[in-house]
Amino acid sequence: MTSHAQRALDSLKASATQRAAAHSDMTRIVVQVGHCSAAVGADQVAKALASQVPDSSYIVTTGCDGACYDAPRVVVTSPDGARSTFSGVKTEHVGRILGSSGLPTQYESADPYVGQHRIVLDGCGEIDPTSLDEYLLAGGYSGLASALAKPQEKVIDEVKASGLRGRGGAYFPAGMKWESARKFPSPDRYLVVNCEEGEPGIFKDRHLMEGMPHRIIEGALIAAYAAGVHSIYIYINAEADLSTERMKQAVDQAARAGIIGEDVLGSGYNVSVTLRRGAGGYVCGEETTLLNTMEGDRREPRLRPPFPTEAGLFGRPTVINNAETLASVPVIMAHGAAAFAETGSEKATGTKVISLSGALERPGVVEVPMGTTLREIVFGLGGGIIGGKAIAGVAVGGPSSGILPDSMLETAIAPGMLHESGVMLGAGGVIALDENVDVLEAVRSLAKYNADESCGKCTPCREGTPRMVDALDRLLSGAGSPGDLDELRGLAEVVGAASLCGLGQAAGGPINSALHFFGDELAALAKG
Amino acid sequence: MTTTLQINGSDVEVPEGSSVLDAVNSSGTTISQLCKDPDMKPIGACRTCIVQIDGTRGFPASCSVPATDGMQVWTDSEDVTRVRRGVLELTQAMVGANGDGNHRELDIAATNNGMDSPRWASREREPIDTSNPVFNIAMQDCILCGRCAQACQDGHQFIGAIDMLGAGQESRIGTFMDLPLLESVCTTCGQCLSVCPTGAIQVKKTPTPAIRTVKTTCPYCGVGCGISAKVDESERIMEMLDDPENQSSLGMLCVKGRFGYTFVHHEDRITSPLVRRDGVLVPVSWDEALDYVTEQLARYRGDAFATLCSAKATNEDGYIQQKFSRVIMQSNHIDHCTRLCHSPSVEAMLTSLGSGATSNSYIDYEEAGCLVIIGSDANSNHPVAAARMRRAVVERGAKLVVINPRRIEMCDFADLWLRPRPGTDVALLNAMARVVLEEGLADEAFVRDRTEGYDEWRQLIDKYTVEYAEGITGVPADDIASAARMYASPPFSGSCLIWGMGITQHTMGTANAHGLLNLAFVTGQLGKPGNGISPLRGQNNVQGCGDAGCLPDSFPGYQEISESSLEKFQQAWGADLPQEKGMVITDVVEAALAGRIKAMYIVGENPLLSEPDLHQAKKAFNNLEFLVVQDIFLHETAQIADVVLPATTFAEKDGTFTNSERRVQRVRKVIEPIGESRPDWEIICEMGRRLSAKLDLGAESEFSYANTSEIWAEMAALTPNMAGISYERLDNEGGIQWPCPTPDHPGTRYLYENDFPRGPRAKFVAFDQGPAAEELPTKRFPLIMNTGRVLYHWHGGTITRRAEGLLARSPELEIAMNPDDGERYDVADGEWIRVRSRRGDLEGRVLYTEKNRAGEIFVPFVKLQKHAANFLTNAVFDPESKIPEYKVCAVRIEKISTE
Amino acid sequence: MADRTQRNELRATLRERFPRERSQLLPALQYIQDEHGYLPGWAMEVAGWHLGIPSSEVYGAATSYTELSTSEPASHVIKICTGLGCRANGSLELLERTKQELDSADDGNVAVEEVPCGYMCAVAPVAKWDHDWIGRATIDDLKAIAREATSI
Numbered sequence A: 001m002t003s004h005a006q007r008a009l010d011s012l013k014a015s016a017t018q019r020a021a022a023h024s025d026m027t028r029i030v031v032q033v034g035h036c037s038a039a040v041g042a043d044q045v046a047k048a049l050a051s052q053v054p055d056s057s058y059i060v061t062t063g064c065d066g067a068c069y070d071a072p073r074v075v076v077t078s079p080d081g082a083r084s085t086f087s088g089v090k091t092e093h094v095g096r097i098l099g100s101s102g103l104p105t106q107y108e109s110a111d112p113y114v115g116q117h118r119i120v121l122d123g124c125g126e127i128d129p130t131s132l133d134e135y136l137l138a139g140g141y142s143g144l145a146s147a148l149a150k151p152q153e154k155v156i157d158e159v160k161a162s163g164l165r166g167r168g169g170a171y172f173p174a175g176m177k178w179e180s181a182r183k184f185p186s187p188d189r190y191l192v193v194n195c196e197e198g199e200p201g202i203f204k205d206r207h208l209m210e211g212m213p214h215r216i217i218e219g220a221l222i223a224a225y226a227a228g229v230h231s232i233y234i235y236i237n238a239e240a241d242l243s244t245e246r247m248k249q250a251v252d253q254a255a256r257a258g259i260i261g262e263d264v265l266g267s268g269y270n271v272s273v274t275l276r277r278g279a280g281g282y283v284c285g286e287e288t289t290l291l292n293t294m295e296g297d298r299r300e301p302r303l304r305p306p307f308p309t310e311a312g313l314f315g316r317p318t319v320i321n322n323a324e325t326l327a328s329v330p331v332i333m334a335h336g337a338a339a340f341a342e343t344g345s346e347k348a349t350g351t352k353v354i355s356l357s358g359a360l361e362r363p364g365v366v367e368v369p370m371g372t373t374l375r376e377i378v379f380g381l382g383g384g385i386i387g388g389k390a391i392a393g394v395a396v397g398g399p400s401s402g403i404l405p406d407s408m409l410e411t412a413i414a415p416g417m418l419h420e421s422g423v424m425l426g427a428g429g430v431i432a433l434d435e436n437v438d439v440l441e442a443v444r445s446l447a448k449y450n451a452d453e454s455c456g457k458c459t460p461c462r463e464g465t466p467r468m469v470d471a472l473d474r475l476l477s478g479a480g481s482p483g484d485l486d487e488l489r490g491l492a493e494v495v496g497a498a499s500l501c502g503l504g505q506a507a508g509g510p511i512n513s514a515l516h517f518f519g520d521e522l523a524a525l526a527k528g
Numbered sequence B: 001m002t003t004t005l006q007i008n009g010s011d012v013e014v015p016e017g018s019s020v021l022d023a024v025n026s027s028g029t030t031i032s033q034l035c036k037d038p039d040m041k042p043i044g045a046c047r048t049c050i051v052q053i054d055g056t057r058g059f060p061a062s063c064s065v066p067a068t069d070g071m072q073v074w075t076d077s078e079d080v081t082r083v084r085r086g087v088l089e090l091t092q093a094m095v096g097a098n099g100d101g102n103h104r105e106l107d108i109a110a111t112n113n114g115m116d117s118p119r120w121a122s123r124e125r126e127p128i129d130t131s132n133p134v135f136n137i138a139m140q141d142c143i144l145c146g147r148c149a150q151a152c153q154d155g156h157q158f159i160g161a162i163d164m165l166g167a168g169q170e171s172r173i174g175t176f177m178d179l180p181l182l183e184s185v186c187t188t189c190g191q192c193l194s195v196c197p198t199g200a201i202q203v204k205k206t207p208t209p210a211i212r213t214v215k216t217t218c219p220y221c222g223v224g225c226g227i228s229a230k231v232d233e234s235e236r237i238m239e240m241l242d243d244p245e246n247q248s249s250l251g252m253l254c255v256k257g258r259f260g261y262t263f264v265h266h267e268d269r270i271t272s273p274l275v276r277r278d279g280v281l282v283p284v285s286w287d288e289a290l291d292y293v294t295e296q297l298a299r300y301r302g303d304a305f306a307t308l309c310s311a312k313a314t315n316e317d318g319y320i321q322q323k324f325s326r327v328i329m330q331s332n333h334i335d336h337c338t339r340l341c342h343s344p345s346v347e348a349m350l351t352s353l354g355s356g357a358t359s360n361s362y363i364d365y366e367e368a369g370c371l372v373i374i375g376s377d378a379n380s381n382h383p384v385a386a387a388r389m390r391r392a393v394v395e396r397g398a399k400l401v402v403i404n405p406r407r408i409e410m411c412d413f414a415d416l417w418l419r420p421r422p423g424t425d426v427a428l429l430n431a432m433a434r435v436v437l438e439e440g441l442a443d444e445a446f447v448r449d450r451t452e453g454y455d456e457w458r459q460l461i462d463k464y465t466v467e468y469a470e471g472i473t474g475v476p477a478d479d480i481a482s483a484a485r486m487y488a489s490p491p492f493s494g495s496c497l498i499w500g501m502g503i504t505q506h507t508m509g510t511a512n513a514h515g516l517l518n519l520a521f522v523t524g525q526l527g528k529p530g531n532g533i534s535p536l537r538g539q540n541n542v543q544g545c546g547d548a549g550c551l552p553d554s555f556p557g558y559q560e561i562s563e564s565s566l567e568k569f570q571q572a573w574g575a576d577l578p579q580e581k582g583m584v585i586t587d588v589v590e591a592a593l594a595g596r597i598k599a600m601y602i603v604g605e606n607p608l609l610s611e612p613d614l615h616q617a618k619k620a621f622n623n624l625e626f627l628v629v630q631d632i633f634l635h636e637t638a639q640i641a642d643v644v645l646p647a648t649t650f651a652e653k654d655g656t657f658t659n660s661e662r663r664v665q666r667v668r669k670v671i672e673p674i675g676e677s678r679p680d681w682e683i684i685c686e687m688g689r690r691l692s693a694k695l696d697l698g699a700e701s702e703f704s705y706a707n708t709s710e711i712w713a714e715m716a717a718l719t720p721n722m723a724g725i726s727y728e729r730l731d732n733e734g735g736i737q738w739p740c741p742t743p744d745h746p747g748t749r750y751l752y753e754n755d756f757p758r759g760p761r762a763k764f765v766a767f768d769q770g771p772a773a774e775e776l777p778t779k780r781f782p783l784i785m786n787t788g789r790v791l792y793h794w795h796g797g798t799i800t801r802r803a804e805g806l807l808a809r810s811p812e813l814e815i816a817m818n819p820d821d822g823e824r825y826d827v828a829d830g831e832w833i834r835v836r837s838r839r840g841d842l843e844g845r846v847l848y849t850e851k852n853r854a855g856e857i858f859v860p861f862v863k864l865q866k867h868a869a870n871f872l873t874n875a876v877f878d879p880e881s882k883i884p885e886y887k888v889c890a891v892r893i894e895k896i897s898t899e
Numbered sequence C: 001m002a003d004r005t006q007r008n009e010l011r012a013t014l015r016e017r018f019p020r021e022r023s024q025l026l027p028a029l030q031y032i033q034d035e036h037g038y039l040p041g042w043a044m045e046v047a048g049w050h051l052g053i054p055s056s057e058v059y060g061a062a063t064s065y066t067e068l069s070t071s072e073p074a075s076h077v078i079k080i081c082t083g084l085g086c087r088a089n090g091s092l093e094l095l096e097r098t099k100q101e102l103d104s105a106d107d108g109n110v111a112v113e114e115v116p117c118g119y120m121c122a123v124a125p126v127a128k129w130d131h132d133w134i135g136r137a138t139i140d141d142l143k144a145i146a147r148e149a150t151s152i
């Protein structure tokens, strides 16, 4: 028999289908507008199209599909299904795209999806993020419906079985986190969706919020239901205005449709969703700092214990999950843990959304199975170094991680450490450096970033990170001595071992990877 | 329950809930711990307390890890030692190059870890803040541990003058907008300084090394904070510390307690007896002085003699003085400053309850769901109790209602601030009670089973609708209603009524107090934890002074003068005692003017600054034939005395003070008496023996004691409420709250759980709102002058003018005035002006402030640059309690032509 | 320094927009910054009153967030991203040129600053003119915009 939730969902879909019928015999013109494609004119293009669109067509503004290198992109689909993609579109192209007759003249572009496995990103750049209907018709919220039909324990078991781990960088098993919050006795609990994305080189959460907001919300609702949470906070980076706009629209729509609020989809489950904006800084994304900022305190981490799952927001048990983590949940509920676990490697299931940038032919946002090698990512999806130049190294996992030389490109991406020197996948930032970039300068800039972002609360990080930069500067300026290498090694250890939060604990990473992989270069400098 | 774990391989047992650091400390191992204050929550910033714990990765900070059974902790493994040294190197390099070279806890940590000079030069830091006259804040010595900010905030004081500012390398301790400390809300309480591990916050002149420390009790206000005095080898008190074990102050102090002690060593101390010879007071020997006093007083026994006891002196001093007056001088004209203070509260509570004390304890403020603070400026006058009130609001979310015509600091924390016209509280309180009844918020059971006089009262207050009250008080009807609701139905626990001089010092003082009591009765906010009624007692020992019987109408323990009590005390003291109740001080002053009172013995009070209408008061005291003043300074009253006897301060004697929560606490001798001064009880005893001998009353033995504990024992034996308290217990257990009837009784946190001293029922007493005040504004005197206190001065200032730190913080008489009045009377902010009433005038500096409503100025009654408010105040009295109307008189402002 | 009416107005607005809870501090400060372009002292004080937070703690929090500013900004700000992604696409050169040709912060006009990342690394190099982001930025783009907005 079908559950209340399923029935409620079906009727929502039914009316969505009716409304969709109105467009069935029209040409669909998709303009992909994300925060960065907008920065290269996508919003202008959208305006221009809107002003000239013939009655036979309708314009849909979506998020992007991840092919940033081709942005702005426009995809035109005629009623018969014929599809043409336009890349690097400028306002002056609009006329030609619409063509005199209103039918498009062709402009093919390489299919960016080749080599990807899109679960989380599925539909990004295709369906209208501001339309609940389109998400429903794409199968949206069926994961929620099936979750609501199950007891909470079952939902948690399913997610545990899927092997889903946090995508925010720490890769903690999601199901276990929900369970411990749920088990901890308390009158109320919270779920915080971490959309702070303050790590340099990462832009996938924005991409997702802009392109597929409902998927994050659906995942959040499932997590909240499972963990016994009745109020969800979505915490979005201070700068991410477009993300906020699209998330807000999605939340309002879901609320109006009875997917958020009292008696969700007739299941009897109640939940509220509140949006909050951050106020900047890498450490803002650190979960306990995020809680402090939400409670009106200084932007500093809290001591652990107690852990958020015991005493988090307002001292209540709190689940904190990354947006991508939650966006992976609906598919698990809709198609089962096994289906999810099929992708990826045995030690790490599912996919990872990678933010690809640097001196690449095809930078952008891609989703690949766990276990994919860096070479496939950089040379396969990334199209290799611009102009076929030599690669100098890849910065993986941001300032908390480090830089790998090309000799390490066979490394397969996996949760946690990719190399004992401290290089890790983190939130999945991959930045390719070509020969024009001095790797040690790059290391220095990561170290400097950590020093600048240190919140200042604890001594080792606040005092140690700048001293590491000083030592590097001495070396890079030619005033270095072997003593500086020992000082670097020592400081990296102290800062890493004694610091209060993850920022400091990982701040030695770039130094350590440099000492390990680029030791000779450093030694050369040390000789002066 | 306890937890057992291993520190460096050996078992340690600690109470449950201890941290690993607690365990390490109790194991005797020394480990650096720069940001963890013993009395505050862990901050986890310095990372020098890191340890290695088997099974845990990395090196956690032991201060923030709970100890669990079977834990294996290593403080000295090679790895953790190396890393800790690394952290200390980084810490040392913050202060290494500059500073005063002594970095206290940091230096000790460095030495313990075998480190010498810093590894790096320290970076540029913010300039030193020297704005506060008492201490500096020097970032160049600061390791950003955060303890000071914690102490200023939820760690202790709930003031929030300073906080950690900025981020990363720019992190710093500072005030709002990085202003100088002096321009912040800093109260100079010194809590920050007391926790600073490096001396970055430090008093301006570094204290000399101490040779001993003595625990005693603060001599200033009724909160009764614990202090420990540090004495250097020149036998001077060089530093005053807080006492974390004290149950009233929990390790807190305010500026007076921490920095106000220096009056003890002030050069103005009277060091030998003085006798007036041809119009001038000249030093004489004790024998000479006492012979003279004996011979004189012998002539004034009975009704011509009156005495004023000191609420600053000890219980023992007070007990002896009233005994002296009754047994030797045969006079019940005994009183003390409570008459000018809480007499209306005491009056009302005696009528309605049968006892005149605060019903609850400071801890009840912390546990209450709603606090109503009316006519009290607790932040400046009961600072540490106020901190505990703020804790209730900030930490536990208690509702706070402030009722005060003036915007006091506490309003910053209030959910609701009612601003009645002065002298209209009766109407306000009656209306609140009416709301309670109308909205069914009354505690019917309490009213039915535990009160009487309800019906008459109900009738009288019936006309006090909120609208009617709004007309009288000027407080919006809705606010009156919501205040009533908050008080009657707090979000959790109970509600506390807390009041002060704004209620009592009016011609309607007793009516006001009854208004408050009625409100407590009708809502049943009495006799449970977290509720109760609190007239905040003022002087350090004003509670004790009354307890000890320094009252015209009752013996120690409020045993009213009656046949039975007379019987009892004549028995005990082996003497006939005067039968008639005596006169209260305000009547005594009139009687002196009329010549009926001829001789007075004034101990530790300064009526010629504290009485209203001083010109008139001075006439009265001048009219006396013989005046003996016993004090520590030669104040205005002493200057017109025939004999002045040098008393010691609290620091030079033993005894006990009883604070506002009825807690009897030890006062311990810290240093030898200064000059020839002697403790009050000794002086009085000697006078007693001499007079007894001269008049051969055979009472010498009644005035012979080896020490103060003998005096206490005698008093306790005669006072059922204190019977269970002994010096021995006080020394072992710390302060004890009366009632404490038996030696095994723990003392009493709150009163009236089941019944009342007057019987099973409390009494509603109805009052109508009368005229707001005797003297209201007119064309010639268009402004209302409200007098009271400021944080940094004590009453007339006899003591605080002699404590540099306090004087420096408040050197001039400030006339608080709304800018609109400034414009209206064309006086500028900071201008030096004259204020005149029908009786006198004063000069002071204008302080523009929104805190005062236009038409009402506020002047503290401290005397500065010869100017004092009591030359202007009005000697009219509340008929029931005889308290003067200090809070309202009509004045005008006069410009002073500046040449 | 703001006058009484300005304070009262703000207090009224805060009262209706934000409940009197400490957790509303950041939203309140963000609102004020949107209104004034930065956080004036008097406004932080008012926020403190309304939310029942000591002004020092309001200031302590405000100064800990990189996105909040307690001082008046220059009339125009150009931010050039110098994160790795952009470095690999020549952002250091762009920064140099921009400083040489457009920086006039001294006369309060255009200030040139670095940002560690604009979070659109895939369209590097990235710059920001006041509130608008510019991908694949060139010195000519920036000069054009600057010319439009100011009159250098």
Ligand SMILES: Nc1nc2c(c(=O)[nH]1)N[C@H]1C(S)=C(S)[C@@H](COP(=O)(O)OP(=O)(O)OC[C@H]3O[C@@H](n4cnc5c(=O)[nH]c(N)nc54)[C@H](O)[C@@H]3O)O[C@H]1N2
Pocket: B221, B222, B341, B342, B374, B375, B376, B377, B378, B380, B381, B382, B403, B404, B405, B406, B408, B420, B421, B422, B423, B424, B425, B499, B500, B501, B502, B503, B537, B538, B539, B786, B787, B788, B789, B790, B791, B792, B793, B794, B795, B887
């Ligand atoms: N620093 C310092 N502390 C002291 C003292 C001191 O001299 N200096 N003295 C101690 C002594 S002895 C005492 S008794 C206490 C006194 O402590 P408080 O009672 O707090 O002292 P006051 O400042 O006299 O008055 C308190 C408040 O009453 C308000 N008020 C005036 N008229 C009215 C009115 O009509 N209605 C209402 N509701 N309020 C009104 C005033 O605005 C003032 O804020 O302080 C004790 N503590």
Ligand SMILES: Nc1nc2c(c(=O)[nH]1)N[C@H]1C(S)=C(S)[C@@H](COP(=O)(O)OP(=O)(O)OC[C@H]3O[C@@H](n4cnc5c(=O)[nH]c(N)nc54)[C@H](O)[C@@H]3O)O[C@H]1N2
Pocket: B310, B312, B313, B314, B337, B338, B340, B341, B342, B501, B505, B538, B539, B603, B604, B605, B606, B607, B609, B610, B611, B612, B630, B631, B632, B633, B635, B647, B648, B649, B650, B680, B787, B788, B789, B794, B795, B796, B797, B798, B799, B861, B869, B870, B873, B886
């Ligand atoms: N205008 C106005 N006038 C007021 C008030 C007001 O609010 N407004 N408040 C009234 C109130 S509440 C009060 S309590 C009175 C206070 O009036 P007073 O009690 O007269 O004021 P104090 O200055 O505290 O007087 C205490 C005296 O005791 C001395 N002393 C200190 N320690 C000792 C000791 O151990 N032994 C002896 N022998 N002497 C010692 C001090 O030197 C000081 O001279 O003022 C009243 N007057």
Ligand SMILES: Cc1cc2nc3c(=O)[nH]c(=O)nc-3n(C[C@H](O)[C@H](O)[C@H](O)COP(=O)(O)O)c2cc1C
Pocket: A165, A166, A167, A168, A169, A170, A171, A172, A194, A195, A196, A197, A198, A199, A282, A283, A284, A285, A286, A287, A288, A320, A321, A322, A323, A325, A326, A501, A502, A503
């Ligand atoms: C310095 C620092 C910055 C972080 N920034 C982010 C972030 O921007 N987004 C995020 O989701 N997690 C971030 N994290 C990780 C969070 O603390 C937390 O582990 C994560 O949000 C948990 O969600 P997940 O289990 O779904 O990954 C950061 C951690 C550290 C130490």
Ligand code: SF4
Pocket: A033, A034, A035, A036, A037, A064, A065, A066, A067, A068, A069, A071, A203, A207, A210, A364, A365, C120, C122, C123
């Ligand atoms: S990251 Fe996403 S939003 Fe930004 S340009 Fe690339 S595809 Fe567009």
Ligand code: SF4
Pocket: A283, A301, A453, A454, A455, A456, A457, A458, A459, A461, A462, A499, A500, A501, A502, A503, A504, A505
């Ligand atoms: S490690 Fe760095 S960021 Fe984390 S608390 Fe310490 S100082 Fe702040």
Ligand code: SF4
Pocket: B151, B152, B157, B159, B160, B161, B162, B185, B186, B187, B188, B189, B190, B191, B192, B193
């Ligand atoms: S003296 Fe008291 S109020 Fe002033 S900063 Fe220190 S702790 Fe805060």
Ligand code: SF4
Pocket: B141, B142, B143, B144, B145, B146, B147, B148, B149, B173, B192, B195, B196, B197, B198, B199, B200, B201
């Ligand atoms: S001033 Fe002292 S207490 Fe305050 S942070 Fe600096 S070192 Fe710590």
Ligand code: SF4
Pocket: B218, B219, B220, B221, B222, B223, B224, B225, B249, B252, B253, B254, B255, B256, B257, B258, B382, B383, B384, B385
């Ligand atoms: S609050 Fe009162 S008792 Fe406590 S230190 Fe201050 S003056 Fe002394």
Ligand code: FES
Pocket: B032, B033, B034, B035, B036, B042, B043, B044, B045, B046, B047, B048, B049, B050, B061, B062, B063, B064
């Ligand atoms: S004492 Fe534990 S971190 Fe400072």
Ligand code: FES
Pocket: A200, A201, A202, C081, C082, C083, C084, C085, C086, C087, C116, C117, C118, C119, C120, C121, C122, C124, C125, C126
């Ligand atoms: S590195 Fe320039 S936008 Fe990220």
Ligand SMILES: [Mo]
Pocket: B337, B338, B340, B341, B342, B538, B539
């Ligand atoms: Mo008093």
